[in-house]
């Protein structure tokens with residue numbers, strides 16, 4: 084994609100964005116006084132622009148992708164329009180057929196015959212915006228990346244490699260768009276703007292599925308066992324595709340795992356100061372980790388695995404969204420890591436599903452206990468790696484601390500879910 088010219092009406096556009104962006108789920112500076120600047124406006128087609136907006140607020144410095152479609156002012160301004168700029172109405176473009184058509188024309192990859200006119204946004208927007216293509220039968224799903232980062236995109240690179248090594252539980256990437264943009268230091272950055280993947284038919288979101296089971300107080304064990312086995316084969320396929328970290332060094336051992344958990348706790352406590360009350364118990368976990376003789380070799384992992392990242396299609400699990408934790412820098416998200424991090428992430432999801440499904444007390448403990456045991460058994464059946472309980476607990480703790488911060492920024496009413504997780508994990512130290 085080539086860059087368009089800077090435009091005279093950027094100030095007006097910034098005003099529209101200032102009003103519209105904060106309500107987007109993927110906006111990173113909710114509730115903060117932020118500085119917004121238009122870094123680039125790419126004209127993709129007549130009336131179709133891909134706008135890159137820099138958002139700065141305290142330690143947050145993000146580059147957001149905001150596709151827009153500008154149509155002549157007519158009698159009606161649709162309710163969901165951003166507003167009016169000169170003689171044009173500005174519309175959110177991510178799922179607009181005109182944007183999708185321009186995107187497909189600019190994309191690389193094997194492609195698909197999908198008709199842009201059938202584009203519709205997936206409800207329940209998360210870190211990015213997903214758009215389904217195909218009329219009666221969806222054929223592909225376009226993920227418009229929101230927070231842009233320079234470099235390889237694991238959500239393109241990892242699924243492509245997994246398909247290459249013959250792993251069949253990942254939707255195949257069909258098209259992707261790369262671009263250059265001006266970096267804050269005056270250099271040119273290069274990265275991905277989006278990826279189109281094969282649509283998994285009749286897929287149910289794993290989290291929605293599990294919440295339903297919890298609501299009915301029906302055991303999720305059989306599905307969890309299958310999922311555990313799929314996660315194990317994913318790890319083996321990731322080793323086939325990327326190898327293990329050939330340079331595994333002493334500094335990647337137990338002391339490094341402990342240092343990274345200590346760093347997570349410090350980060351979480353600076354964002355949510357009340358977490359400081361867990362310091363003595365966290366120290367206990369750190370001591371257990373440091374006392375381990377070794378840590379397993381590092382390899383590519385999913386990095387943010389949870390039930391919302393897996394799809395159940397009739398009788399099969401698929402794994403999606405290999406981006407890692409959305410707020411971490413790319414360099415950190417693509418670094419070889421411990422496979423047990425993904426297992427721990429999935430275990431955390433059972434607490435969420437039980438809570439959202441309305442289970443409390445003993446019923447919640449029973450339901451999550453069964454699902455947890457089944458996931459671990461399934462994983463053990465598909466993997467040669469012995470699970471180390473101390474590491475599993477440490478990485479569950481790491482994820483739970485991340486979740487407290489994530490929820491306090493995005494869904495404050497859900498903070499009690501990871502807080503209860505901390506009580507459970509740290510109560511017995």
Ligand SMILES: Nc1ncnc2c1ncn2[C@@H]1O[C@H](COP(=O)(O)OP(=O)(O)O)[C@@H](O)[C@H]1O
Pocket residue numbers: 205208209210211212213224226254280281282283284286287288391392394403404
């Ligand atoms: N290949 C696919 N086929 C069908 N649905 C998908 C596919 N990939 C993702 N989804 C659905 O799209 C939504 C967003 O996808 P996800 O990759 O989790 O995006 P985000 O990065 O925003 O979290 C999820 O509800 C997921 O169930």
Ligand SMILES: O=P(O)(O)O[C@H]1O[C@H](CO)[C@@H](O[C@H]2O[C@H](CO)[C@@H](O)[C@H](O)[C@H]2O)[C@H](O)[C@H]1O
Pocket residue numbers: 209210211290387389390391392404407408409428431432433435436486489
């Ligand atoms: O899916 P994303 O890559 O955007 O991941 C982020 O958002 C997730 C929530 O949508 C968040 O996951 C947490 O909530 C899930 C239920 O909604 C639950 O299944 C997960 O276990 C829990 O961590 C994820 O942490 C965040 O990175």
